[in-house]
Amino acid sequence: MSEISRRKLIATGLAAAASASGIAIAAKLAARHGLIAPDAGVRFGTGEALTYAAQRVVVGHSLAREFSRSQISQNPFANEVDPLGDEFKRLQAGAFADWRLTVDGMAARPAAFSLSEIKTFPVSSQITMIGCEEGWTYIAEWTGVPLSFILDRVGPLPQVRYVVYRSFQQDWWDSIDMADALHPQTIVAHGMNGSDLPVPFGGPLRMRVPRQLGYKNVKYINHLTLTDSLKAFGKGLGSAAPEGGYAWFAGI
Amino acid sequence: MPLPEGNVHQTSTTPAFALRADLSRPRHAALVRITHWLTALAFLALAVTGGEIVLSHPRFYWGETGNVNMRPWLNLHLPSSRDTVPTGYGYVLPDQNGWSRYLHFEAAWLLIATGLLYVIWGLFNGHFRRNVFPDRGGLSPKALGSSLLSHLRFERPGPEEVWSYNVLQRLSYLIVIFVLFPLMIWTGLAMSFSFDAAFPAAVTLLGGHQTARSLHFLITILLVLFLLVHVFMIAFAGFLTRMRAMITGRVLPPKE
Numbered sequence: 001m002s003e004i005s006r007r008k009l010i011a012t013g014l015a016a017a018a019s020a021s022g023i024a025i026a027a028k029l030a031a032r033h034g035l036i037a038p039d040a041g042v043r044f045g046t047g048e049a050l051t052y053a054a055q056r057v058v059v060g061h062s063l064a065r066e067f068s069r070s071q072i073s074q075n076p077f078a079n080e081v082d083p084l085g086d087e088f089k090r091l092q093a094g095a096f097a098d099w100r101l102t103v104d105g106m107a108a109r110p111a112a113f114s115l116s117e118i119k120t121f122p123v124s125s126q127i128t129m130i131g132c133e134e135g136w137t138y139i140a141e142w143t144g145v146p147l148s149f150i151l152d153r154v155g156p157l158p159q160v161r162y163v164v165y166r167s168f169q170q171d172w173w174d175s176i177d178m179a180d181a182l183h184p185q186t187i188v189a190h191g192m193n194g195s196d197l198p199v200p201f202g203g204p205l206r207m208r209v210p211r212q213l214g215y216k217n218v219k220y221i222n223h224l225t226l227t228d229s230l231k232a233f234g235k236g237l238g239s240a241a242p243e244g245g246y247a248w249f250a251g252i
Numbered sequence: 253m254p255l256p257e258g259n260v261h262q263t264s265t266t267p268a269f270a271l272r273a274d275l276s277r278p279r280h281a282a283l284v285r286i287t288h289w290l291t292a293l294a295f296l297a298l299a300v301t302g303g304e305i306v307l308s309h310p311r312f313y314w315g316e317t318g319n320v321n322m323r324p325w326l327n328l329h330l331p332s333s334r335d336t337v338p339t340g341y342g343y344v345l346p347d348q349n350g351w352s353r354y355l356h357f358e359a360a361w362l363l364i365a366t367g368l369l370y371v372i373w374g375l376f377n378g379h380f381r382r383n384v385f386p387d388r389g390g391l392s393p394k395a396l397g398s399s400l401l402s403h404l405r406f407e408r409p410g411p412e413e414v415w416s417y418n419v420l421q422r423l424s425y426l427i428v429i430f431v432l433f434p435l436m437i438w439t440g441l442a443m444s445f446s447f448d449a450a451f452p453a454a455v456t457l458l459g460g461h462q463t464a465r466s467l468h469f470l471i472t473i474l475l476v477l478f479l480l481v482h483v484f485m486i487a488f489a490g491f492l493t494r495m496r497a498m499i500t501g502r503v504l505p506p507k508e
Contacts, residue, residue: 044351047358055446062449065456067316075321080336129316129461131445133349134309134334136319137461211446245350251446252357 034161034177038230038238039248052249056179059251064185064210067127072193073138078200081169081219088168088220096204101150101188105164105225108155115190115204121145124187128210130217133246140201142208143191148182150224159228162238165207168220174239175230175248176209176216185210188221213250215241272415278501279414284379285498287370290362295475297359301352302472307333308349312469316460325466360440367433383417384426390419409489414503421485424478432475439468 030036030053040049091098096115104110124146131137147163163181166173180186189208190197197203202219209216216239230238238248280288310332311324318324320337331341333349374380389395399419409418417425441447442455442464458464486494497503 042354044354044358047361048354050361051357055444059446059450064445064449065452071316073317073319075319077319077321129445131443131461132309133353134336135305135465136309137317138319139317211449213445245354247354247357252441252444 037247037249038236039242042237042242045242045247048247048249051252055249055251056177059211061179061183062211064126064128067129067139069127069141071139072127072141076138076140076193076201077136078198079132079214081172084168084199084220092199099204099222101205101222101224103150103154103224103226105227106157106160107226108157109153111154113150118145118188118190118205122149124184125191126185126187126208126210128185128208130210130214132214133250141193142187142189142197142206144187144189144205144208146184147186147188147207148184150188151181151226154226156226160226161228162226162230164225164227164230164233164239165218165221166223166225167218168222172218172240173234174207174216174218174241175233176212180209180211183209183211211251215246216250272412273503273505274415275503275505279497279503280501281377281379282501283370283373285501287366288498290366291370294359294363294366295479297355298363299472299476301356301359304333304348304352305356306469307331307345308347309334309337310339311337312466313462314459314466315462318462318465360437363433364437367429371429384422384429386419386422390422395419406488411490413489414493414497424481428475428478432471432478435471436468436475439464439471443468 027036035053035056037045037049037052039045040052099115100112101115101118102110102112122145123143125141125143127139127141129137129139151163160178162175162177164173164175176186185208187208189202189206190204192198192201192203197206202217205221206219207217207221225233227233230236234240235243237243241250242248278285306328307330310328310330311318311320312326312328313322313324330339331343331345332339333345333347335344374384396419403420438454439458441451442458443461448455448461455461455464458467493503
C-alpha cells in the first residue's frame with residue numbers, strides 16, 4: 001500500500017467537505033425555486049430529482065419539436081384504457097353536452113366549463129409527437145385551448161405552483177408545475193387531425209403536454225385544481241404515476 | 253513531463269517484468285480504480301434496467317415514429333411486459349418498468365458524473381497521454397498486425413504486460429470511452445422530449461426519435477460485447493493479478 005501523504009489527506013478532506021456543502025447549498029436553492037420533484041424521496045428517486053431540476057434549468061421555455069403536415073402518422077396508436085363504463089357511454093350518446101371541466105382550488109373565479117364553451121375559447125394547433133414510456137411514438141395534430149387561457153379565466157392566486165388534472169377515470173390523474181402549465185404548447189385538446197378528438201385518443205378532452213411522455217397527457221379530463229402543494233393529493237407524490245412506480249416528471 | 257517507466261536499474265540481464273515494474277506506485281491510480289468500478293456498477297444497472305425497459309416494447313423502428321400499427325425493422329420475438337404488443341406468447345411478463353426507469357436515469361447520472369471526472373482528470377493529468385493513447389510506434393501497420401496476430405493466436409501475455417496496455421487494448425478502450433459511451437448518452441438524451449425541445453439537433457442529426465432508440469439499443473449490444481471480451485481477456489491474461497491491480501493497485505512480483 002503506497003503512503004498516503006498528509007497533504008493528500010487534507011486535500012481530499014477539503015474536497016469532500018466542499019462537495020458536501022456545495023450539494024447542501026444546491027439543494028436549498030433548488031427547494032426555494034420549486035425545483036424539487038414531489039417524488040424525490042421514492043426509491044431511486046434522487047436521479048429523477050436531478051433530472052427535473054437540470055431540465056428545468058437547461059430547457060427553460062423551449063418549444064417541443066413541431067412537424068410538417070406530411071409527417072402526421074397514418075397509423076396513430078390509441079393505447080387501450082380500462083372500460084369507460086355506462087356513465088361515459090351516456091355522456092357520449094349526448095355528444096358530451098353534459099361534460100364539464102371543473103376548475104377549482106386556489107382560483108379567484110372557480111368555474112365549470114362545458115365542451116361547447118371550451119370550443120369558443122382561442123384555439124391553438126400543434127403537430128407534435130407523442131411517445132409512451134414503452135417506447136412507441138406517433139405524430140398528430142392536436143387542437144385545443146391553451147391551458148394558460150383557462151388559468152387566466154379563473155384567476156390563479158399568487159401562491160399557485162401546480163395544476164392538478166383529473167380524469168373521468170379515477171385512477172389516472174396527474175399534475176404539472178407552472179412552467180409547463182403556462183407553456184404555449186400545453187393545451188386542453190378537443191380536436192385531433194382535423195376532427196373532434198376521438199374517444200380512444202382521449203376525447204372529449206385530453207391534456208396535451210408535448211415536452212413530457214404520454215402518461216402525463218391524461219385522457220378524459222374533467223377536473224383541474226390549482227394548488228401550491230401536491231402533498232394533499234393522493235399519496236402526496238405529485239400524481240398517480242409515482243404511486244404506480246413511474247416518475248412524476250416525465251421529461252425523459 | 254513523462255515519468256520514467258521504472259525506477260529499476262536496467263541491465264541486459266534484467267528480467268522483462270523488472271524493466272517496467274515500478275512497485276513504489278500503484279499500477280492504476282486511485283482515481284482510475286474508483287472510476288473504473290463506479291462505471292462498472294453504473295453500466296450494470298443501466299444494462300439490466302435497459303433490458304427491462306426494452307421488454308415493454310421489444311420492437312425497433314427507423315425514423316421518427318413507430319408503434320404496433322407499423323412495421324418494425326427489428327422484432328425481438330420476446331414476450332413483453334405489456335399486453336398491447338402482440339408477441340404471440342400467451343402471457344405477459346410482470347411490469348417492472350417503473351422502478352427500472354427510475355434506476356436507469358439515476359445510474360445515468362452516476363455514469364456521467366464518473367465519466368466526466370475520469371476524462372477531465374485523465375486529460376489534464378497525463379493519464380491518457382501516458383497510458384491509453386497509442387505511442388508513435390504502436391500504430392504502425394507492423395505493430396498493429398503483430399498485436400492482432402498474437403491475439404488471434406491466443407498467445408498468453410508475459411508478466412511484463414501487466415504494466416502497460418497493448419495497442420489493441422488501447423484502441424478498444426479509447427473507442428469505448430470516447431465513442432461508444434458518448435453515443436449512448438447522446439442517443440439516450442435524444443429520446444427525451446424535454447431535452448429535444450432545447451436541443452432539437454440532438455435527435456434530428458441522428459435521423460429521428462425511433463432511430464435514436466434503435467441506435468441506443470445497437471450500441472448497448474456493442475458495449476455488452478466489449479464487456480464480455482474484456483472480462484475474458486482479463487481472465488485469460490491473469491485474473492487475480494489484474495483484479496488486484498485494479499482494486500488495490502498492487503502488483504506482486506512473479507514467483508521465481
